[in-house]
Amino acid sequence: MELLSGADMLIRSLQDEGIEYIYGYPGGAALHIYDALFRQDKVKHILVRHEQAAVHMADGYARATGKPGTVLVTSGPGATNTITGIATAFMDSIPMVVLCGQVASHLIGEDAFQETDMIGVSRPVVKHNLSVRHPEEIPEVIRKAYYIAATGRPGPVVVDIPKDMTTPNERYEYSYPKKVKLRSYNPAIRGHAGQIKKAVDMLLAAKRPVIYAGGGVILGKASNQLTELTRMLGYPLTNTLMGIGCYPASDKQHLGWLGMHGTYEANMAMHHSDLILAVGARFDDRVTNATEKFCPGARIIHIDIDPASISKTVEADVPIVGPVDAVLKEMLALVKESKDKPDASALASWWKQIEEWRAFHGMRYETSPDVIKPQEVIELLCKLTNGEAFVTSDVGQHQMFAAQYYKFDKPNRWINSGGLGTMGFGLPAAMGVKLTHPDDEVLCITGEGSIQMNIQELSTCKQYNLPVKIINLNNQALGMVKQWQDMNYESRHSQSYMESLPDFIALAEAYGHVGVRIEKKEDLETKLKEVLAMKDKLVFVDIYVDRFEHVYPMQVARGSMKDMWLSKTERV
Amino acid sequence: MRRIISVLLENEPGALSRVVGLFSQRNYNIETLTVAPTEDETLSRLTVTTTGSDKVIEQITKQLNKLIEVVKLVDLTEGSHIERELMLVKLKATGSQRAEIKRTVDIFRGQIVDVTSSVYTVQLAGDSEKLDGFIQAVGTAGVLEVVRTGVSGIARGEKVLSL
Numbered sequence A: 001m002e003l004l005s006g007a008d009m010l011i012r013s014l015q016d017e018g019i020e021y022i023y024g025y026p027g028g029a030a031l032h033i034y035d036a037l038f039r040q041d042k043v044k045h046i047l048v049r050h051e052q053a054a055v056h057m058a059d060g061y062a063r064a065t066g067k068p069g070t071v072l073v074t075s076g077p078g079a080t081n082t083i084t085g086i087a088t089a090f091m092d093s094i095p096m097v098v099l100c101g102q103v104a105s106h107l108i109g110e111d112a113f114q115e116t117d118m119i120g121v122s123r124p125v126v127k128h129n130l131s132v133r134h135p136e137e138i139p140e141v142i143r144k145a146y147y148i149a150a151t152g153r154p155g156p157v158v159v160d161i162p163k164d165m166t167t168p169n170e171r172y173e174y175s176y177p178k179k180v181k182l183r184s185y186n187p188a189i190r191g192h193a194g195q196i197k198k199a200v201d202m203l204l205a206a207k208r209p210v211i212y213a214g215g216g217v218i219l220g221k222a223s224n225q226l227t228e229l230t231r232m233l234g235y236p237l238t239n240t241l242m243g244i245g246c247y248p249a250s251d252k253q254h255l256g257w258l259g260m261h262g263t264y265e266a267n268m269a270m271h272h273s274d275l276i277l278a279v280g281a282r283f284d285d286r287v288t289n290a291t292e293k294f295c296p297g298a299r300i301i302h303i304d305i306d307p308a309s310i311s312k313t314v315e316a317d318v319p320i321v322g323p324v325d326a327v328l329k330e331m332l333a334l335v336k337e338s339k340d341k342p343d344a345s346a347l348a349s350w351w352k353q354i355e356e357w358r359a360f361h362g363m364r365y366e367t368s369p370d371v372i373k374p375q376e377v378i379e380l381l382c383k384l385t386n387g388e389a390f391v392t393s394d395v396g397q398h399q400m401f402a403a404q405y406y407k408f409d410k411p412n413r414w415i416n417s418g419g420l421g422t423m424g425f426g427l428p429a430a431m432g433v434k435l436t437h438p439d440d441e442v443l444c445i446t447g448e449g450s451i452q453m454n455i456q457e458l459s460t461c462k463q464y465n466l467p468v469k470i471i472n473l474n475n476q477a478l479g480m481v482k483q484w485q486d487m488n489y490e491s492r493h494s495q496s497y498m499e500s501l502p503d504f505i506a507l508a509e510a511y512g513h514v515g516v517r518i519e520k521k522e523d524l525e526t527k528l529k530e531v532l533a534m535k536d537k538l539v540f541v542d543i544y545v546d547r548f549e550h551v552y553p554m555q556v557a558r559g560s561m562k563d564m565w566l567s568k569t570e571r572v
Numbered sequence B: 001m002r003r004i005i006s007v008l009l010e011n012e013p014g015a016l017s018r019v020v021g022l023f024s025q026r027n028y029n030i031e032t033l034t035v036a037p038t039e040d041e042t043l044s045r046l047t048v049t050t051t052g053s054d055k056v057i058e059q060i061t062k063q064l065n066k067l068i069e070v071v072k073l074v075d076l077t078e079g080s081h082i083e084r085e086l087m088l089v090k091l092k093a094t095g096s097q098r099a100e101i102k103r104t105v106d107i108f109r110g111q112i113v114d115v116t117s118s119v120y121t122v123q124l125a126g127d128s129e130k131l132d133g134f135i136q137a138v139g140t141a142g143v144l145e146v147v148r149t150g151v152s153g154i155a156r157g158e159k160v161l162s163l
């Protein structure tokens, strides 16, 4: 057997785990590891400009590929800078391993230079965390970390590595474990057959069914099964913000997404349904509105890999714990062989009702002859990229417009921080996607507030040649905050203006990129075409959009699913 | 309702803080918490008493089960069970109080485990109500110090919580 130092074992373990890229930033406690990294060329390291961005990059990579991302940082400030990124990944169940340097074991607890209890600090926002206590454990710890991160309900795992675990001249036998066995961690591999049967019977007997799909369908790689089942049944489907792309948006059975800024028809259908099939969704407060008023006539079937997500906020009538792909496959088989068929006449009148709702509102906004509407920018981008781009977003109105008006037919292409709502996510996430999808169009839809939270990464983009397109929907305000102030605080715009915006064009150019400003409506299409034609350039597109636009529909706070504002003046 | 949740936990550094962290993070109550290694030194046994609606208790057990280091758990209050808590109490004991305290200790089947001319130290085991009852009986005026271990519990009969 080979003898390797702890640092070399760590890097070898990453190679054996099949890791192509790690995103990180060096510092004292991680220097042995960085030296081991230097002496090989299989694992490529991307040097960011702020550790938070390293985590979002790993996250973007994970969301686009379905594989766990990897981050490497030093102890203390390096580690604490990752926390927002880790919490972002945790809330959206994104698989990721974050390797953190730590001060040498004998210094732990002494308030040593750059010492932070990263295990303690990260605990509430990780799926699990592990410390290395002996260099020999490194391969096993790494194997465990990836196994835990990627299986069951995925999530981030932090590994804390004291500096003396990676000392160069202490060598140990290296072998990478093929398997891990954890007696206390056994994620379900299939659903309960009796429950699945019961669910299928209920599904086939429903008169006003709705399928409500969440991010779990994408994480669980179950889009095909979901699509097949939905088409076979002919039932309407709505998905969450996190589930966008799990079912083709251009399909007529798709009602758009639901919840706070969901479509009128999706929210109406949910409210009036008699049966909800929830798949990999978690009934969160941005979806349900007031839980006590949630879908009064509906019985609920809930499929999820995480038992704690079931009946947490809304009680399920038929809980099914299991991987969504396996459960849907079994359901499909049962539906096929069942002699019962969906009630055709009930379904026809249900669809008639839904089409009326769709015709009554659908997604619409008022255009203006001279001002650029943010919605039309997104619609145009969708058209110009054939709805095939990877789109990352930040957080705010621009995020909602992007999710509403870009039509995704495929999973893993809409990439946003849905659970934590982290401004600053968009650009680094886009970089993580672009790195591994160089031939695909990658758009970062952002706002002038959000983009400034990780703007330093323009420098990383230059170093690694990452020609993403940054679409800055510049409304010269923290638009979403301002919208809430308009609606709830009589337009008292407390701290929601950005009074000294930088010249984004000059800024992009200073970093060595291209900047394009669009102020006139008549320039919009030609300029966007020019931008998209610059395949090998990062282009920062600063688009001046209507400063007064609000995002609609918007559910009325503490109401039911069907209580919505449809515009500044129409309330239903 | 009050519940007693009994947990088999990997006996590893940090495991206990994860359990405690979970309770504060998700706004669950902890009334008492006891923990010690079992006959299998790789495992600890942890008993936590908590209160909450059925829905909250269901979430507590599910969230606990999600912790990687939690091997198994049971809500003892779902079946018949035995619960015990140990208490050490220092009582002011002078003059006629001494005989009175001795009698009360006997009634509660406790023991006087340390004596000075003015103080008795009493040891008492039982369920939490019994320990409360003793304090009431001797009267809080004479109580100098109370140490309680918190509840430990085990199911009655054949049922065992093991690997």
Ligand SMILES: Cc1ncc(C[n+]2csc(CCOP(=O)(O)OP(=O)(O)O)c2C)c(N)n1
Residues within 6 Å of the ligand: A394, A395, A396, A397, A398, A399, A421, A422, A423, A424, A446, A447, A448, A449, A450, A451, A473, A475, A477, A478, A479, A480, A481
């Ligand atoms: C890190 C962080 N801080 C604060 C917020 C609260 N917040 C939500 S949206 C928003 C405004 C975003 O402004 P901008 O990026 O310009 O987007 P817009 O809404 O104008 O499209 C703020 C401050 C947040 N989501 N994330």
Ligand SMILES: [Mg+2]
Residues within 6 Å of the ligand: A396, A447, A448, A449, A473, A474, A475, A476, A477, A478, A479
């Ligand atoms: Mg803005």
